[in-house]
Amino acid sequence: MSLNKKLVDxxxxxxxxxxxxxxxxxxxxxxxxxxxxxxxxxxAYPITPQSEVMHLVGDIYAQxxxxxxxxxxxxxxxxxxxxxxARAGVRLFTAxxxxxxxxxxEAIVSWPGHRVPCVLGVLTRxxxxxxxxxxxxxxxxxxxxxxxxxxxxxxxxxxxxxxxAAFAITEKVDVYIPVSVSTEGFFVTHxxxxxxxxxxxxxxxxxxxxxxxxxAMDNEVPPARIQRxxxxxxxxxxxxxxxxxxxxxxxxxxxxxxxxxxxxxxGPIEVxxxxxxxxxxxxxxxxxxxxxxxxxxxxxxxxxxxxxxxxIRPWPKAEIREALATTKTxxxxxxxxxxxxCKEVKAAIPNSGIVTxxxxxYGGMTLPVELIMxxxxxxxxxxxxxxxx
Amino acid sequence: MANLGPAxxxxxxxxxxxxxxxxxEGKAMLLTEMVDEEVAMRxxxxxxxxxENATIFPGPQVLYxxxxxxxxxxxxxxxxxxxxxxxxxxxxxxxxxYPKIDAEVEINPNHPNLTIWHNNIKACIFIGVxxxxxxxxxxxxxxxxxxxxxxxxxxxxxxxxxxxxxxxHSEDLAKFIEIAKEVKQELGK
Numbered sequence: 001m002s003l004n005k006k007l008v009d010x011x012x013x014x015x016x017x018x019x020x021x022x023x024x025x026x027x028x029x030x031x032x033x034x035x036x037x038x039x040x041x042x043x044a045y046p047i048t049p050q051s052e053v054m055h056l057v058g059d060i061y062a063q064x065x066x067x068x069x070x071x072x073x074x075x076x077x078x079x080x081x082x083x084x085x086a087r088a089g090v091r092l093f094t095a096x097x098x099x100x101x102x103x104x105x106e107a108i109v110s111w112p113g114h115r116v117p118c119v120l121g122v123l124t125r126x127x128x129x130x131x132x133x134x135x136x137x138x139x140x141x142x143x144x145x146x147x148x149x150x151x152x153x154x155x156x157x158x159x160x161x162x163x164x165a166a167f168a169i170t171e172k173v174d175v176y177i178p179v180s181v182s183t184e185g186f187f188v189t190h191x192x193x194x195x196x197x198x199x200x201x202x203x204x205x206x207x208x209x210x211x212x213x214x215x216a217m218d219n220e221v222p223p224a225r226i227q228r229x230x231x232x233x234x235x236x237x238x239x240x241x242x243x244x245x246x247x248x249x250x251x252x253x254x255x256x257x258x259x260x261x262x263x264x265x266x267g268p269i270e271v272x273x274x275x276x277x278x279x280x281x282x283x284x285x286x287x288x289x290x291x292x293x294x295x296x297x298x299x300x301x302x303x304x305x306x307x308x309x310x311x312i313r314p315w316p317k318a319e320i321r322e323a324l325a326t327t328k329t330x331x332x333x334x335x336x337x338x339x340x341x342c343k344e345v346k347a348a349i350p351n352s353g354i355v356t357x358x359x360x361x362y363g364g365m366t367l368p369v370e371l372i373m374x375x376x377x378x379x380x381x382x383x384x385x386x387x388x389x
Numbered sequence: 390m391a392n393l394g395p396a397x398x399x400x401x402x403x404x405x406x407x408x409x410x411x412x413x414e415g416k417a418m419l420l421t422e423m424v425d426e427e428v429a430m431r432x433x434x435x436x437x438x439x440x441e442n443a444t445i446f447p448g449p450q451v452l453y454x455x456x457x458x459x460x461x462x463x464x465x466x467x468x469x470x471x472x473x474x475x476x477x478x479x480x481x482x483x484x485x486x487y488p489k490i491d492a493e494v495e496i497n498p499n500h501p502n503l504t505i506w507h508n509n510i511k512a513c514i515f516i517g518v519x520x521x522x523x524x525x526x527x528x529x530x531x532x533x534x535x536x537x538x539x540x541x542x543x544x545x546x547x548x549x550x551x552x553x554x555x556x557x558h559s560e561d562l563a564k565f566i567e568i569a570k571e572v573k574q575e576l577g578k
Contacts, residue, residue, distance in 0.1 A: 115521055172545075173520055173544040173545050174410075174544075174546075176521070211544060212519070212520075213519055213520035213521035213522075213524070213544075214519050214520075214521050214522075215449065215519055241499075241500070241529060242485070242499040242500070242525060242529070245403075245525045245528040246525055248403045248528060249403075249521065249525050249528070251405075252403055252404075252405045252524070252548075255405045255410070256405070256410055256411065
């Protein structure tokens with residue numbers, strides 16, 4: 001770190017360091033987290049709405065908070081370069097959006113198997129034709145089977161805290177796979193909210209590349225001369241057996257991240273009013289609307305609870321089962337057409353018939369609280385027109 | 390470790406399927422139980438002293454003199470092998486061996502079962518092997534052999550080993566050697 005920062009551990013940074021309230025965008029929140037993370041190198045290719053984040057990261061590079069930063073040729077090049085830089089044991093950040101994520105996906109899905117620790121910002125955007133830059137989080141469905149740890153931020157504060165925590169989680173020796181922090185493009189990235197941040201003179205301790213489950217590529221130090229990844233590409237030199245356990249090891253690593261999600265973020269879910277007849281389950285920006293619907297319902301004296309899902313991977317199956325154990329109806333509002341969160345929730349509980357499909361918005365639509373309220377009234381057998389009148 | 394044998398449809402069992410993870414700091418894992426480090430050390434010593442062809446598998450982190458700690462550890466591991474009466478077979482390279490491994494003199498994380506089978510090893514200690522490679526090797530050994538595996542790890546441990554002790558630095562290895570001497574005496578060896 002070129003600036004004289006005070007280096008501290010992540011527990012102090014997140015839980016103890018004094019904070020001040022700021023009114024900033026989600027993109028600023030992500031960049032401010034990067035500023036406090038002792039990042040060695042950032043690499044990215046611009047795409048809306050991610051470009052706001054990486055522009056700001058460029059600014060903090062110019063101010064000396066990051067050692068290296070460059071614009072790659074496109075996203076496959078970006079994500080491949082991240083994998084290459086990780087071999088040297090440095091701390092890495094990149095971000096992308098929608099089509100950029102899919103273009104980089106071939107490299108991204110190889111990161112966990114190559115044991116690449118890095119933080120990936122995913123500022124969600126429509127991926128389907130016709131071309132659009134609007135927010136829609138369907139791209140996260142493609143990331144869910146890649147093996148990487150996935151956090152989903154509800155607002156600007158989450159974006160800041162999760163991005164910082166992600167740098168600690170990704171470098172844990174028993175995890176050591178990438179951690180993504182997703183949040184909705186524009187709704188969060190370009191909108192302002194209150195974010196409590198610690199002083200920027202504080203920063204996360206620098207990484208120790210020798211506390212790693214694989215050798216860092218330091219050619220001056222003998223253990224690193226043992227070639228690390230090339231054999232994995234040579235399937236004719238290896239059996240199905242090693243590939244099988246290698247895949248298991250990646251998903252084990254993903255599972256091991258859960259204890260650190262508890263440590264740094266208080267757990268993979270937040271539950272309000274457990275045991276209610278109707279539970280709203282939501283993640284990301286939809287959780288903000290679900291939280292508001294929950295507040296309306298409380299004011300109306302309705303038996304409604306709320307589950308915010310912070311971690312999409314590792315998937316908190318046991319926690320979701322427990323939170324929904326006695327409810328009669330589950331509503332899953334989402335910002336995508338396929339309902340990937342709805343499918344996950346259905347698969348997690350024994351009585352999936354209680355899960356309502358939606359409400360869903362996509363293509364950049366907002367998610368009015370009234371849509372969720374209509375589902376709540378239907379679930380409780382109430383006529384929403386009468387109540388709204 | 391969890392139970393021996395396949396996990397679901399996979400022939401290669403993993404402890405996390407059964408909800409077992411690396412031990413907490415200051416603790417160790419013996420089979421499915423989290424125990425105090427010293428309890429695990431005594432059991433590990435007993436298993437190594439009473440099993441056929443007990444073997445230590447030192448990895449690159451203790452085979453090369455890349456730090457003062459590595460040198461200290463290497464000396465202690467040699468002493469450990471003498472106290473336990475264990476052989477040493479190195480895992481010095483993580484690349485798969487082509488066309489064929491020499492199972493008599495080396496072990497490789499991509500097909501560690503070949504070395505266990507060839508030498509009829511019934512108990513082994515992994516030490517100085519980078520965690521990723523230890524984990525994949527331990528998974529294969531668990532499902533393909535009846536060898537009792539022990540992970541003595543400088544970092545956070547290995548749930549797929551039947552016994553795992555974490556944060557093992559040179560002073561901890563010295564402590565283990567003293568415990569192994571006591572257990573050896575108790576066993577009348």
